[in-house]
Amino acid sequence: MNRCKDIRKKISAFQDGEVNQAQKESIEIHLQNCRECKKEFEAMMLTYQSIDKLPQIEHGPMFTQQVMAGINKTSWLDRFLNNILRPLPVPAAMTAMVMIGLLSGALLGNLVIQDQLNPLELSFPWNSPDQEIIVSSLSLDSFNAVPPGSIADGFLRVTLGSDMTIQNHGVSL
C-alpha cells in the first residue's frame, strides 16, 4: 500500500519522462502488477490525449518584414532609455527621471539668467548706483510667478521660445 503511495507521487513525472532509469524500471514493474496504479496511470495518459491534436499555426508571409519595420521605428533613444532606466525598480526610475528633469531645468535656468548677471560680475565689487538698480529689479522680479532664472523660467523660455511669451505667462499665471 505504501509502495502505491510512492508510485502515485512519481507517476506524473514518469509520464513526462522525468524520472531516472532505476525509478522508471521500478514503476514499470509496479504498473504491471498493480491494477489500481495502472488505472491511475491510464487516466493520466488521457489528459494529454485530450489536449493533443492541436494544429500548428503559421504567421502571415510578411511577419519578419513587419517585425523589422517595428524595430526600425524604435529609435536609439528607446533602446537607450530601455537599457538605462528599465533595470531600475519603478520608484528608482521615476526618481531618476525627476532628477534629470530638475537638473536640466536648473541648468537651463542658469543659462538664461547669465545674461542678466553678467553686468554685475563684470563690475564687481558693486559700487555704482546702476548695479543697485539691477539688483533690486532682479529681486522685484522674484515676486513674479515665473521669476527670471528660475527652473520654470528656463523651461518656458526653451519650450515657448521668446521673452514676450514668458512675460505674458508670468502675468497670467
Add this chain to the structure above:
Amino acid sequence: MEKHPNKIQTDEDLMQRVAKGDKNAFTTLVQLHQKSILNFIWRFMGDKTQAEDLSQEVFLKVWQSATKYEKRAKFSTWMYRIAINLCLNKKRALKIKNIFLAPLPLKKQTQINTDCTTPENQLLKAEQTSQIFDILNTLPSAQRLAVTLKFYQGLTYAEISKILDRSILAVDALLVRAKKNIQKKIEK
C-alpha cells in the same frame, strides 16, 4: 579571431551580434523562433490574433532589451520569459477591460491553416481545436503555462523551472494539479 563563415551560429552567438545592433542576426533569430513563439502564445492565450500581435511584441522586446541579455542564460529561456510577461500583462489588461465592459462572446472557431482541404475536415479540426481550448481554459495561468511548456513545447522540468523561476518540485506539482484539473474537465 574571425569565426569560420560556415560554422552554425547558436542563438546565443546571434544575440551577441543583436546586442551590437546587427539587424541581419536579428532577422535570423526571428525566422528561427517565430513559429514556436506564435504557437506557444496561441496555446497559452487561446486567440490567434492576440498571438500574432504578442509574438511581434516579443521580438520587439528582444531587440530593445538585447544589451541586457547575458550569454550565460539560454536564449530560449530568456525569450519565453519575455513572452510570458507580455501574455500575463495582456491577460491582466483583458481582465480589467472585462470588469468595465460586458465580455464579448468567445469566438468558438479559430481560423486555422491545415492541410485538410475538404470543408468537412476543416470543420472537424476547428471543432477539435475548440474543445481543446475549452479544456485549457479551465486551467489557472501557472498550470496552463506548465502544460504548454511541457506538452506542446516539449521542454524538460529543469527548463520550465528556469523559465517560471520555480523549483523543479514546484513545476512537478503544477503539472500534477493541471492533469487533475484536465481529468475533472474531461470526466464531465
